[in-house]
Amino acid sequence: MKVLFISDIHLGARYMGDTRTHEARVVNFLRNEAHDADSLYLLGDILDYWFEYRNVVPRGFIRFFGELAALSDAGVKITWMTGNHDIWLFDYLRDELGIEVVDAPYIVSKIGTRRFILAHGDRIGRTTAGFRFICSLFRNKVCQKLYSGLHPRITVPFAKAWSNSSRCGKGAIDDAERKAQIRTLVEDADKLAKANPDIDFIVMGHHHIPLDIPLPQSSARLIVLGDWIDNDTYAIFDGNDITVRRYRL
């Protein structure tokens, strides 16, 4: 059995500079690693910004979407859990690519003989009240309807600038703060594992730090996928165990 997990690619992010090279790295990974996989889990923030209007979709990501389509057509089961950057995947990518789109704080899923909690992770671990408020607006159906009525000439530059500023904020985190962030994350994951006692692995993205930590109060392990900005990391599950790896071209 081969199952892949990947998150936080942030395709199209302005701060990546050369977005075409960034996309090519990811497509290369999928081409070399995913074609013999049984399933592929995209755990959110795959696209830095995306909004599906009813009849129109944003430009870009052609090679990435093409590769997902090829994988899906070849029988690889693809599940895309939305993150806080790619919340607005509605039915277009789902139907066009033949994938499953999931918008939930987390899901419990049996893969092979093991039980997983899968999440993007933005609703697990340390978050500020402001961040939670913004995310609840982003997920609100009425707000989405109103937003879709605005011309993309207004919304796209706004969204890209907002994403860019939140990234610049993240870069300013110092070591002490990062350690505190990981400590809170482990505590929260531990609570989640205790509430779901037969869980083997909690796999999530969002935090942009590759981690594989045994949880203190359960037999489960916390796997954080890292990202494709600084780390180029993913996780691979063989039916029995899961490992976090760095992709090298």
Ligand SMILES: [Mn+2]
């Ligand atoms: Mn995120």
